[in-house]
Amino acid sequence: SRTGAPITQRDFFAFHASKRRDELHVNPPVRHASGPWEVLLSRPILHQGQLAGVAVMALSPDHFSSALKPHLTAQGDAASLIFTDGTYLARSHDSERVLGTRLPADRPFLQPDAPATGAFRAVAYADGRPRIYGWARLRTLPLLVALGLDEATILAPAEHEIHLSKLRNLIILPGVLLLCGGVSALLFSSARKQDRLTAHDSLMRATLDATA
Numbered sequence: 001s002r003t004g005a006p007i008t009q010r011d012f013f014a015f016h017a018s019k020r021r022d023e024l025h026v027n028p029p030v031r032h033a034s035g036p037w038e039v040l041l042s043r044p045i046l047h048q049g050q051l052a053g054v055a056v057m058a059l060s061p062d063h064f065s066s067a068l069k070p071h072l073t074a075q076g077d078a079a080s081l082i083f084t085d086g087t088y089l090a091r092s093h094d095s096e097r098v099l100g101t102r103l104p105a106d107r108p109f110l111q112p113d114a115p116a117t118g119a120f121r122a123v124a125y126a127d128g129r130p131r132i133y134g135w136a137r138l139r140t141l142p143l144l145v146a147l148g149l150d151e152a153t154i155l156a157p158a159e160h161e162i163h164l165s166k167l168r169n170l171i172i173l174p175g176v177l178l179l180c181g182g183v184s185a186l187l188f189s190s191a192r193k194q195d196r197l198t199a200h201d202s203l204m205r206a207t208l209d210a211t212a
Helices: 011-019 061-071 151-211
Strands: 037-047 050-059 078-083 088-091 117-123 130-137 143-150
Touching: 011 037, 011 050, 037 061, 050 061, 061 078, 061 088, 130 151, 143 151
Parallel strands: none
Antiparallel strands: 037 050, 078 088, 078 143, 117 130, 130 143
16 A cells, blocks of 8 residues: 555455445545645455455546547537546546536535436536536446536527627618618709699799689
C-alpha cells in the first residue's frame, strides 16, 4: 500500500469483505502525495464462499476520459462519468480540475427518487457554461453517465436566423416606408390635379353659360 496502511484497511477490501460475492467494485479516484490520480478496480477472490483475497487493478482516469470524448458532437459539449453520490470519476475535458470534487446535491440525477434516465438544463459546475444535460445510470455499478450539450452551439442556428431576420427588417422596412411615401405622394398629386381639373371645368361651364 502506498499510504503505508494495511491493505485490509482499504475501502475496496472492506467492501468485498462485507459483500462476500463476486462483484466488481470501482473506487473513487485517489491521489497519493503529488503523484497521478488513479482509479482502483477490484474483484474478490472467493474460496468456498469466504474471502481469500482481492484482485486490484489501478487505471488512470484519463483512460475513462478518452472513452467519453468520441460521443461528443461539438467542442463545447462535455461528458462525465459520475458516482451516484456526485463524485467525479472522469470527464471528457479538464478532468484534472474536477477529480476529487463532488457535484452539488441539487442535481436532479442525485435525488433519491431520480429515474434511471432524464434530462435537465443547468450551468456546468466545472466550467460555468450553460448546457442541456441527459443522464443514464449504469445497471451494475453505482455510476451514471451525464452528457451535456453546449447551449450556445444548439441555439446558434436559431440565433443566426434571428440575426438575418433583423437584417432583413432593417433593409426591407425602409424600402417599404419609401414605397408607401411614394404612393402617398402620387395619390396626393393626383388628387390635386383632379381638383384643378374640376375647378377648370366649373369655370368653363360658368363662362359658357355667361356667354349664352
